[in-house]
Amino acid sequence: MTRSKDFDFVGLFLWVFRAVILILIVWGTYATIADNPYETRTWVDFIIFGLAQGSMYALIAIGYTLVYGVLFMINFAHGEFFMAGILTTTVVITTPLSESGFLNEQPILSLLIIAISSMAVSIFISVLTERIAYRPLRKAPRLVPLITAIGASYFWQNYFRGLFGSGIKPIPQIEILDGTIPLDFLGTTMLKSHVLVIVTTIVMLIALNFFIMKTKTGKAIRAVAEDKDVANLMGINVDQTISITFATGAAMAGIAGVLYSLVFRQVHFFMGFIPGIKAFTAAVLGGIGSLPGAAVGGLLLGMFESVGPSLFLRGLGIPAFNQLKDVIAFTMLVMVLIFRPQGIVGEVLSEKKA
C-alpha cells in the first residue's frame, strides 16, 4: 500500500465527516428556525445563561491551563480544589452567617469573607496536593503524575465527604442578589446573580492578566513555563514558582466556587468532578497553555451547551435533545481540533510540545 493512497482515504473520511456534521448542523438549524419555537428573547436568554455557565468554566479552566503551561501536566484533581473551597466555606462560614442573620445584614462584607475563605481553602488544598503528590514526581514519565492526580481527585472527593457528610448543603438566598435587572436594549432581563458572575469573571481575568504579565512573580511563572533550567539559573526559585502557579489556579477555582454557589445555591462533595472535566475540555478547546484560550474556550463551551441542543437538534426532531448537550460539546471540540489542532487561540505547539 502506498502512502498517498492511505492519505487519500483518510482525507476522504475526514472530508465526509466534516461534511456530515456541517450538513446536520445547517439542516437542524434551518429546521429549528423554520419551526420558530422560541421568541428572540429566549435565544438571548440562552446566550446569557451560556455566558454565565461558561464564565465558571473559564475560571476553572485557567487552573488547568496555568499548570499545563508550566508543568505540561493535566491536573486532574483541579475540579476537587474548586469543590473543596466552597464546600468547606459553606459548612463552616456561610451556614452560621446565615443562621445568625449576618449574611443579609452585611451582604457585601459576608461575600468578601466567603470569597476569601473559599480561595484560601482551595489554595491550601492545591498547594498541599502539589507538594505531596506532584513535586516528587517531576522527573517521572508524564503519565505518572496524571495517575497521582487521578488519585488525588478520588482522595479529596471522599475526604470531604467523610468530613462534612454526603448531604447536599443548601446556600441561602442573599437578598441583594435576588431578582433581575432589565436589559431593555435586548428586550429581556438578567438575573442579578448572573450579572455578578459575568462581572466578577471579567474583573478576575483582568487582574490575572495583570498579575501574569506585569508583576515580578508573573514573570517568574512565565520564565519557568519557558524553560525550568534556565529560569533556575536566572535565580528563580522554581519550586516556589510552581507552588504559586498552583495557588493562582486554585484561587480562580475558589472564586468560581463562590459564583457557582450563588447561582445554583447548593453544594456537595461530588460537585467538582463534572465541572472539572468540562473546564479541562474548555481549556483544550481554547488551546491549552494559553490564558485567553481558557477564557474563550470556557465561554464557547458554555454557549454550545446552552444554545447548541435547542438550535441544532430540536429541528432534527430528536426526543429529549438536551440530554445530548455533551455530545454537541464534544463534537464541536472534535470539529474545532480537526480544523485547528492547536485549539482556537492556542499557539502552534501541538506539533512538538503537546
Added chain:
Amino acid sequence: MNIKKTYRDAWNTGWTAGIVALSISALGLAELFAKRNIVSGVITMGQVMVFIVPIVMAYNFTKNLSMEQRKTGPLFGAVIGATTAIPLVLLIIASTLFNIRDIFVNVSPSLIELLTFGQENAYLGGLLLLVSMALLSYLSAYTHQLPEKIKRSLFTGLITILLVGMFSEILTERIRSIFGAIFGSSVGSAIVRFLFKSKAIQSIPAIVVFAIATYVGYRKIPKTEEEKNKSKRAFIVDGKVQWKTVIPLAVLLLILPLLLGTYLSEVTNNVGIYILMGLGLNIVVGFAGLLDLGYVAFFAIGAYTMAVLTSTGPLGLFGMSFWLALPICVIVAALAGVMLGIPVLRMRGDYLAIVTLGFGEIISRLAISDMLKPYVGGAQGILQIPKPSIGSLVFTKPEVLYYVVLAGVLLALFVSWRLRDSRLGRQWMAMREDEDVAEAMGINLMKTKILAFSIGAAFSGLAGAIFASKLTSIFPHSFNVLISINVLSLIIVGGIGSLPGVIVGAAVLIGLPELLREFAEYRLLMYGLLLIVMMLAKPEGFVPSEVHKRELHATDEDFVAEAGD
C-alpha cells in the same frame, strides 16, 4: 546534626502524624473499623488505624538517625507519639465544649469513646491517649536497638496477625468450605468457630498464629540480590519453552476456581475482564503511546452488540448464541476503533486525550438517550441476555464462567506478546518515542495508529461482550468515564507497556478493593490514596517493562526534557 534539631524534626513529624490520625478519626474511618475486631475482644481495627500512624512514623524517623543519635532514638519516638496525640486531644476537648458534629458529621460520641478508652472525663481520657501513644511510639522506635533477626521476626508476626485480621472474612469462608469439602460441612463450620468469632480471630489461635509467624520470620534467611534474580522464572529462555515453569502454572490456572470458591472466582472474573481491557489499552497507550481516555466506549460497544444480538427480550434482534455473537462484537468494536482513529490522527498528546475522552462520553450519552431508546433500551438498558452455554451446560456459576474469561485473557496475552515483538510492535514503539523520526524512517503513521486503535478496541469489545453475557443485563450507567480512568490507572500502576504489569495492576486496583468491599464507603478514598502512594513509591510501576526501566535509569536530564514534551 545536633540533638536540638532532631527534636524539632521529631516534633514536626509528630504534627504530620497527628493530622493524619485526626483525619482518620474525623472521617469516620476509625469508628467504622472499630466495629471490626482484629483479635476478638482485644484489638479492633479502628484502634490499629489510629495508633499505627505514630508507630510507623516513629519507626521510620528513628531508622534514619545517625549512629550516635540512635541511643536516644526511643525518646524521639516518644516525642512523635505525644505530638501525634495533641490534635486528637484537642478534638476530644472540643467535642465536650461545642457541638462540633454539626460541622464534622463523623465526630460521634462513640468516636470520642474510642479515643478516650471509654473514660468519662475527657481530660483524663485525653491524657491516657497521649501517654499510650507516646509509649507505643517509644517501643516502636526501640525496636531499632534489637538484633536484626528478632526485629524481623517480630514484624513478621505482627504483620501476619494484621493480614489475618484484615482478610478474616475471606479466610473464614475459604477455611469453612475447604475443610467442609474434605471433612463434611459441620466440621468446616466448627473449625471456623474455633478459629474465628464474628470475623475476628480468637485470642488463642491469634497467639498461636503469631508464634508461628514469628518463628518462621526468625528462621527465614533473607535472600541476597543474586538469589532473588535466580529465583525469577521465565517461561521461555533462549527460545526454549521451560516446561518446568509452564506446566505447574497451567495446572494451577485450570484448577483455580476449585480453590477459590464462588466469591473469589467472581472477583477473579472481574479482574479478568479488566485485564482484557488493560491489555487492549496497553497496546494503545503502552506500545503506541497514544493517550486514550475514552476507552470505555469500545467496552460499551462490545457489550451492547452482544446484548442486541443475543437477548431473548424485546430488544434482542437475532437471538444468536454467545459464541456466534462473540466474533461479531469484536469486529464491531474494532471498526469503532478505526472510526475513532481517523479523526484524531493528527492530534497529539493531551489533545488526543481530551478528544478520546469526549468520544467515550458521546457513546455513553447516546446509550442513555431517549433518541436511541427503541434500539438499546435507554435508561432501562437491555435485559434477558443469556449466559454462554455449550449444549446443555450453561455457564451460570462464576467458577464455570471463569474458563471463558481465562480463554479470553490468554488469547489477548498471546496476541499482545506476539505483537510486541513483531514488526508492527517495533513500529509502534518507534512512533511512541518520536513520531517525526518514525515517519522519516518510513513508518506509515496513519496505518500504524489506526491499527493500534482498532486492535486495542477489539480487546475491549471482547471484554464488553463477556461482561454483558456474565451480567445478563446491561445498563448505560455501567459505562462511564471512571472505567476508562481505572483501566488507565491499572496499566500505569502495573508498569506501562508491560504485560505482566497489566495483570498485577488489575489484581491490585480491581481485585483488592473488591476484597475490601465491606469498607465500601471508604473504598474510593483508599483507592485514591493507593494510587498516590504507589506512584510515589514506584513510579515505574510494579512490573516495569524493560524499555521503560532503561528510560527511567537513563541520564535523567535527557529524560526530563522528553517527559516535558
Added chain:
Amino acid sequence: MSKRVLSILGLILVASIALVACGGSSFECEDAIGCVSYAEGEPVRIASALVITGPNTQLGLDSQYGVEVAMSFQDTLFGHEIELQAEDDGCNAEGGQAAGQKITSDPSIVAIVGTSCSGAGVAMSSVVSEAGYSMVSPSNTSPVLTDPDIAWHPGYYRSAHNDKVQGAAIADFAFNELGLSTAAAIHDGDPYTEGLANAFRVSFEALGGSITTFTAVVVGDTDMRPVLTEVAAGAPEFIYFPVFTAECAFLAKQAGEVAGLEGTVLAAADGCISADAAAAIGEAGAGMYFSGPDISFTGSLYEDFKAEYTAISGEDLLSVFHAHAFDAARMIFACVEEVGVEDGGDLHIGRQDLRDCLSATSNFTGITGSLTCNDYGDCADPKITVSELVDGEYATVWP
C-alpha cells in the same frame, strides 16, 4: 518451611478436628434448599447491599441507617445478637452481581436487605435466588423486578412500591384533583426516574390528558434553563420531574426564572423528599407538589425511629426509604422468629421456610403501613401521597 512448623500446623489441625467431634450437633436440616445455623453465642448475620458510594450515596446510607435502627430495636433473635454485613451495590448491575456473589458465598448470612437501585436488583436477584437466599429491597421500584416474565426470581421481595402505582397516583392527582389536562415529564436518564416518568406518562394519557413534552436532563447538570424552555414551548399546565435532590432543586429553582412557566404547577417525586432537598429547594418550593410513599408516619414508633436514626448517623433523615428499609429488616426478623428452630443454644433457620414465611407475610404492621406480599414479592402497602413543602416540612395534601 521447616518440619517443626509443619508439625505445629498439623497439631492445630488435629486439635480442631477433635474439638469439632465433641461439638457435633443432633440437628438434621430438612429444608429443601438448606439451613443456616448459629452456635450459641454467635450472632445472627444479615447483609445489606445498598448504594453507599458515588453520587447516590444518600439513598443507600439512608436505608442502611434504617436497617441499623431496626437491629438496635430488635436487639436479639433467640438470644443471639444481630450483626450486619454492609455491602455496596454500587447502584449498577455489576455492583449488584458482585455483592450478591459475595453475600451468597457466606453461609452464615440469613437474608439480605437490598438493593437500593433497580439495576443492581436485576443482577442480584438472580444470583441470590439461585443460591437459595432471600432479599427484601427497600427501594427497588422498577416493575420488571416483580414481573415473572422478565426479571422476577423466587426469593425476591420488596417493601417499596411498584413504579406503576406511583405513576398512576400522580397522574390521578394532576388530572382529577387539580383538573389539569396538559402535562410534561422530565427524567434524568436514571432507570428509576425514567421508569417513573414513563409510568406517569402512560397513566396520564390513559386518563385522557395529553403530554406536551417528554424530555430529560443529565445527572450533574446545573443549568436547567434550556430544558425548561423546551418544556415551556409546549405550555403545559403541569410538570412532573421525578429526579433526585440536586437536579430536582435546580429544576424547581430555575423554573421560576423561565418565561412561560410562571403559572405552571411543578411536581417532583420521592427522590426529592429529604431534609437536604427541602433546604436546597427553599422558597422555590412554594406551590410545588411532591409525590411519594406516604411518609407522614405517625405514632411513637416513628418518633423513636427518628431519634435512634440521628443517634446512629449524626445526620438528619437523608432520603425517604429509611422506613422501608426498617420494615424490610423487621419483616426478616419476624420471619426468623417464626421459622427459627432452637436446638440447645443453637439456632437453625431453613432457607425455604424463610422464603415461605416472607411470601406469606400479610398485614404486617410496619412504619410504612400494613405489608402484604403477593406471589411475586411485591409486599408494599402502596400508599402514595402528594405533599407540599411548608416551612421546610412536607405536609400531605392528597389524598
